[in-house]
Amino acid sequence: MNNIKHLASKTGKAIGDFKLISEGDKILVGLSGGKDSWTLLHVLYHLKKKAPVNFELHPVTINPGFNGFNTKLISEYLGKYLPDLDYITENTNISEMIDKYITPGKSICSFCSRLRRGVLYRIAIENNFNKIALGHHSDDFIETLLLNQFFNGRTKAMTPLLHADDGKNTVIRPLCYVNEETIINFIKTTDFPITKSKCPAKKSNLNRIKIKKLLSELSQEFTGIKSSILKSISNLDTRHLMDTRYWTDK
Numbered sequence: 001m002n003n004i005k006h007l008a009s010k011t012g013k014a015i016g017d018f019k020l021i022s023e024g025d026k027i028l029v030g031l032s033g034g035k036d037s038w039t040l041l042h043v044l045y046h047l048k049k050k051a052p053v054n055f056e057l058h059p060v061t062i063n064p065g066f067n068g069f070n071t072k073l074i075s076e077y078l079g080k081y082l083p084d085l086d087y088i089t090e091n092t093n094i095s096e097m098i099d100k101y102i103t104p105g106k107s108i109c110s111f112c113s114r115l116r117r118g119v120l121y122r123i124a125i126e127n128n129f130n131k132i133a134l135g136h137h138s139d140d141f142i143e144t145l146l147l148n149q150f151f152n153g154r155t156k157a158m159t160p161l162l163h164a165d166d167g168k169n170t171v172i173r174p175l176c177y178v179n180e181e182t183i184i185n186f187i188k189t190t191d192f193p194i195t196k197s198k199c200p201a202k203k204s205n206l207n208r209i210k211i212k213k214l215l216s217e218l219s220q221e222f223t224g225i226k227s228s229i230l231k232s233i234s235n236l237d238t239r240h241l242m243d244t245r246y247w248t249d250k
Contacts, residue, residue: 003186007043010177015047018160020172021131025055027172028129030120031087033061033074033195035187036135040175042190044133045082060088060123062116065095073193088127092119109205121169136173139180142229143211151207155241157233179226 015021029044031037041059048057059078061071071089078087094115098108124132136158145157162171175183187194218225238246 003182003189004043004046007039007178007182007186008046010182011043011174012047014160014174014177018172018176020161020174021051021053021055023053023055025053025131026127026129027055027057027131027133028120028124028127029057029059029133030135031059031061031074032135033071033193034135035183035192035194036137036175036180038190038192038194039178039183039186040133040135041082042192044174045085058086058088058127058129060090060120062094062119063089063091064098064112064116065091065093067095069195071195074195077193088123090119090123094119109208121164121166124169131170131172133172133174135175137175137178137180137183138230139212139215139226141176141233142215142226143208145229145233146211146215147207150211 021027027044029037029041031041041057044057048055059082061074063069063071075087075089078085092115094112097115098112101108101111120132123129141158145155148154148156158173158176160173160176163169164171215226239248
């Protein structure tokens with residue numbers, strides 16, 4: 001597919017830099033049906049053919065139960081183009097749980113994300129999948145960093161590899177070097193059945209929307225600002241911060 005080589009190069013570098021995939025890995029690939037998860041699945045599938053190590057890919061879709069969310073097109077596409085992959089669809093009552101907690105003007109995206117993640121963790125354990133691949137790209141890393149700094153008073157972003165608190169699951173984010181614009185351009189060259197989000201709380205995440213707008217405006221004036229912010233996540237100078245846990249003279 002067009003642009004797959006560029007995506008594979010960026011993703012392959014991330015896999016190598018952070019040792020995301022090893023021999024014999026059985027990887028659950030979170031497939032929401034959106035542009036990011038489709039890109040993740042296909043670039044990993046492409047890399048799998050040429051990788052020096054053997055690993056398995058197992059796409060999993062979590063159906064949250066939102067009105068209009070349809071997994072049929074996803075399963076049909078996989079059956080036609082990627083029939084060698086074992087596909088799992090998990091129906092849940094996440095939408096009902098959200099209805100109980102949603103309040104006007106308040107985002108519940110993090111709550112919904114935790115619910116989905118919990119289901120993925122359970123499926124991974126039940127099927128002996130030792131890693132969970134998610135489609136977060138570099139813009140997600142940058143936006144999360146700024147959201148935490150602006151609104152939570154923490155210098156915290158995402159990590160390409162995360163050992164979960166349950167001590168059993170490992171989350172990997174192989175698209176950490178790939179920006180959203182690259183994914184959007186790639187998707188335009190494909191016929192993936194993109195599943196549009198039916199989440200009723202999507203537009204309530206106003207802080208993230210504002211951060212995306214701010215970054216867009218800054219990027220128009222300062223070329224490379226996103227790359228610089230992303231680089232800063234892996235280039236810390238703790239001597240010039242105010243976290244006393246890293247002071248050497250206390």
